[in-house]
Amino acid sequence: MILRFLILVGLLFPVAGYAEKHFDFSPGCREAYRAIVQLRLEEGGRLLAAEKKRDPDNLIPEFLGNYIDFFQLFFNEDAADYPAVKIRLEQRLNSMEEGPETSPFSLFTRSVIHFQWAAIKVKLGGNLDAGLEFRRSFLESQACRQKFPSFGPALMVSGAMKVVAGTIPDGYKWLSNLLGIRGSVKEGMRELDQFLGMDDEWSGLYRDEANFYYLYLQFYILNKHEQVFSYIRQHNLDVRNNYLYAYLYANLCVNDQQSALAKQIIEGRSRVAGYLDMPVWDLEMGYASLSHLEPGTPMYLERFLRRFRGRFYVKDALEKLSWYYYLRGDQVVADSLRREVIRRGTAESDADRQALKEARTGVWPNKTLLLARLLTDGGYFKDALESLQGVSTSSFTRPEERCELAYRLGRIYDGMGRKDEAIAAYLTTIKTGEGLREYYAARAALQTGYIYEGRRDCERAMGFFQKCLSLKDHDYKNSLDQRAKSGIARCRGE
8 A cells, every 4th residue: 555655646746856858968969969960860860869768858859950950941941841840940949948047058059049040041031030030049149158158159159140240241231230230250250269279078069060150250251261271171170971061161162263172072972871962062063063164064053953942042053054055055055044044043142133133134244254254263273364365355345344354364363373463453343343233343342352451451451342342233242242341340350
């Protein structure tokens, strides 16, 4: 009777705290997290399922489940997945609030979830919703920093957001002002540096994710291209087995005029099963191959367009594919693809807007200038310069083409390290192009600013960054303004 009574008491009045929700980054959760941030999502999902079964009241597996949803939606943008995932988002946020407020993960998990969903909502076209998510994440990260100052991971998220908030272009200023978001490039990068310099269990666990933010921001915001590639080499980042690193490295190479290296990285990835299937690999390979007009270009871009379910870079990929056939002399296919640019995808990114604008004009770019552009973008500077031998401003009738010739020469000389010749060409570009809608003058001003910044002549550098900002109504306005603002902030030490 006594035994039965004790069992009954145990069932009716369980031991206090036995079923309380808690945050436990257990060994199994750590293993799952490492797999997920390497984009081995199948393995990560299996490990999380096992952890949920082992400890149903642990909130960390639920938190890490958001990483899986985030990576799938961020890279593949399949809107059909969104409704179900959105329900899980709301459930996860409610679950995180059930955890003990004495744990830094109470605020940190919610900050990360909102941060990830800000990126997702940008991809899915909700800028205001994205801004609200960013604001929630920003406030929670700051609260976590204040309440738990020794908890390093909060620095990682807080630092990344401060850098982004500090470089919001004028085209989105209304949103940052509405939401009351303020940031600082210098302070944000200092926080990321501080976190990466830590030597504790959390800095070790979160290093892969922190490296991704750090290198991306160093490249695109601080313009420290050489330092980024040196960091990757010196720290022996695993670009074979870690798909997040591989994607980052390849993408940076494509945008740093290193197409050959980008292809090498993509082709060198591990081919074992279980990684996230990402059509964007074909997009990056298509871009890299196009720069040399390689025969495989159509295969990659067509496969991307066939398999990708998202909206970003669809128009841009179609335009790039049309260029391939245009330069190869197949005008019928090129014209057909131009019509597809108008019909498919959205115009939310600068690249897609530019593709749509050019398709609507009905005017094809000059073949000589287009070939020089592609060769330069790929890092084939000698070939690009040779393609312009014997070409002068008298070779063109349109002022846009004369301006572009100066700009292309500037980019070639810049890439070859012939900086004085690059500056001369850029100044010609600014003079002839500041009244045009094309982006050449603004980008030439930006590049000239970069050259003077590299020479530690900050006064002249800021003058050209300001010149870039002053030019109105040109293509790529938001992205070029963001880079110019970042340059000014660097020169001022902000």
